[in-house]
Amino acid sequence: xxxxxxxxxxxxxxxxxxxxxxxxxxxxxxxxxxxxxxxxxxxxxxxxxxxxxxxxxxxxxxxxxxxxxxxxxxxxxxxxxxxxxxxxxxxxxxxxxxxxxxxxxxxxxxxxxxxxxxxxxxxxxxxxxxxxxxxxxxxxxxxxxxxxxxxxxxxx
Numbered sequence: 001x002x003x004x005x006x007x008x009x010x011x012x013x014x015x016x017x018x019x020x021x022x023x024x025x026x027x028x029x030x031x032x033x034x035x036x037x038x039x040x041x042x043x044x045x046x047x048x049x050x051x052x053x054x055x056x057x058x059x060x061x062x063x064x065x066x067x068x069x070x071x072x073x074x075x076x077x078x079x080x081x082x083x084x085x086x087x088x089x090x091x092x093x094x095x096x097x098x099x100x101x102x103x104x105x106x107x108x109x110x111x112x113x114x115x116x117x118x119x120x121x122x123x124x125x126x127x128x129x130x131x132x133x134x135x136x137x138x139x140x141x142x143x144x145x146x147x148x149x150x151x152x153x154x155x156x
Contacts, residue, residue, distance in 0.1 A: 004085055004140060009092040009133060016096025017103065024104040034101075034118040039125030042094060042132045049087060049135040056080055057142035081143045087136035095129030098122050 024031070059065060059072040067073060102122045108115035 001081065001085075004088045004137065009088055012089060012092035013096035013099065016093045017100035020097040020100025021103050022100075024101050028104065028115075031118075033114070034121035034125075036121050036124050039098065039121040039123070040128055042091065042125075042128035045087065046091075046128065046131040046135040049084065049132070049139045052080060053135070053139040053142040056139070060142070060144075060146060063146075077143050081140055084136045084140035084143065088133050088140070091129045091132030091136060093129075095126055095133065098125035098129055102126060 056072065056077060060077075064071045065074060065077065102119070105115045105118050105122060109119055110116075
């Protein structure tokens with residue numbers, strides 16, 4: 001399995017932002033009010049993944065990966081990698097949607113009261129999506145297998 005590419009995540013953000021901008025421009029009047037809670041929904045997931053990254057990193061660093069007691073099972077690490085890869089995709093798409101929404105709403109603030117009240121929730125959502133991407137990339141990084149020390153020559 002290869003590490004998640006930042007270029008792929010950037011493409012997700014850009015495509016989602018364009019789609020969200022078009023949708024917002026077309027149907028903003030039918031959107032419900034955007035609250036701070038709507039934007040903050042990804043923060044708990046990002047926090048859990050960041051903590052999980054520290055736990056996995058500590059176990060890998062202490063060489064406590066295995067099948068025994070007080071060890072982290074390798075399948076659990078593989079599942080954490082799968083979670084991290086999926087969360088990076090979700091976070092980048094969410095950030096893109098909030099960015100596209102914000103690109104339309106932010107300039108409308110002076111003339112449209114609803115846009116002014118929706119802006120803080122959209123900013124919180126954008127930051128939450130980026131926080132999820134960062135936490136997911138951190139977890140993925142922490143799940144890497146440690147590099148092997150170079151082999152010593154047989155004659156040494």
